[in-house]
Every structure is written in C-alpha cells, then in structure tokens.
Amino acid sequence: MTKNTPDISIVYRALNEEKWFRDSLVALQAQVLDESVEIVLVDSGSTDFTLNIAKEFECRITHIKKADFSFGRSLNQGCDHARGNILVFISAHCIPDNPNWLKNLIAPIQNRQAVYTYGRQIGHDLSAFSEKQIFSKYFPNRSAIPQDGFFCNNANSAITREAWRKYKFDELVTGLEDMVLAKQLYADGEKIAYVAEATVIHIHEETREQTKNRYYREALTLRDIMPEVQINFSDFIRYLSAGILLDFSVALEKNKFWAYFWSIVRFRHAQYWGTYKGHHESKKLSQEQKERYYYPKNNDKP
16 A cells, blocks of 8 residues: 555544544554554534544544435445545444554454454443443453354444445444444355454443434344344333343442442333334334434434
C-alpha cells in the first residue's frame, strides 16, 4: 500500500456521542500496532461536540441524513468512505480496555483463520447489573478461533473488505445487521472468530424504554435470521423469571441483592417484553416508527 493508504479503517457510527467518544479515541491512540490506521466517523446529525472531537482526532467524517439512516446503511456508507482492507467497527460508547485490543481483534484475519471477528464486551460501573450478566453469557473470557456458528456483534468487530463487499450489510433490517451478514458468510463456508483478548468496555446508559426498544428491534430481525426461534407468552414468563432469578443469585453472591433488586426486575422485564413484542408484531414499520426506533436517541416512546 502507498503511504497515504491505511491498512486498517476503524469505523464509528455516532449520534451525540460526546460523553465517551473522546475516551474511545484516546484508547485507540494507545494501541500497539505496526499497521497504519485511519478513523472514519459516520455521523447522523450530532448537535453536541461529537464532530469537534472527531476533527480534533483527525477522523475522516462522512454524514448520513436522518431520512436515509439505518444501521446497515450507515455502516455501508462508512465502509465505502474507508480505504483500508481490514474494516473495524466499534461503538462510540465502547472503550478498548488494553493497548493490544486492535492487534488481537485483527489477528485471526491476518492469519487467515477467519474473515469476520468480534471481541469481548464487558460492562462499566454505570452499566445495568443485568446487562453485565448478558455480556458474560455472550462474550466469555475464552476465545473461539474459529467459532461454530454465526453469532457476531458490530459493537466490537472486524471484517475483510472483500467479505464485506460480497454481501454488504442489509440496509432494511431493524437491528442485528452483523448477524445477517455473518449468517450469509457462514453459509458460504467462511469462518467467524471470537477473540476474548480483544476486549472493550461497553457503556449503555439507557432508559427502560430504550432498552425495550433495542430488544424489540433486534427481535424483528432475529425471527428472520432464526425462524425456528419463536417466543410465545409462556416463553416470556419463563425467560423473565429465569433471568431475574439468575441475576438475584449473582447479586446475592456479591452482597448486592437489595442494591440491584429493582434494577434487575426492570431491565429483565424490558429485555424480554421487547423481545416478545418483536416476535409478534408486524415487520412493516411506518416512517414514524422508523424514526422512533432507528434514529432519535432521546425519543423513547414506542
């Protein structure tokens, strides 16, 4: 590659992410890596200091209009704007927790062990107690290179440009665009890897309604990715009860039962009620619904 062409492009999506974006970029600067790196920001209308921070760190900025926004479309635009042959995705409210995060994340790609990788996610002091338990379930401390299956998560992931270009991200799905692409690649015999040593701190500061809406959006897509998974009302009750009891037991072990009691109940109810609704409501979203669920961060009404 020429001097002006980076080896790796790190793509952020952002809407008013000033609170944690700087910390994430500072952690990127501390990465130990031989390859050249560029940072791309896909901004969907930030009105805070997100763009100022991006300019301070010399990010290459591309803008997506509110009317055009979807999770897949914004990532595709970022990839089109990027110049590297390895595309790395990280949420603007995720912070790499060690200087070898990027090196570890891309290693299976460089070693031709996988075309799509994703790393571990852990919670922050501000994270909901129950969400930390979810992170522990889906992002364990042991790597799988390659893994069996197509689970993936773009809050902390990397893919070859060639693999992304083959299908690109689905621009119509309401969430889980990462798993949609991963399933297509996996069906073609491509490998996906989970790298526990590529850890980020993922900070969700969501209201109960935002949590419910996130799981609702994901469920709309999950029923297409995995049609064999169908959530009925009895499942909702069973999963809700099991999730609450599991979290209660962990909280008791940590002597935090009463401190997290209502937080656990509220989070798990939002998670499973959103999931249940997403499995049973119409997949056809109106423009009004799209703007509620896709775009405005502070619009919590379903």
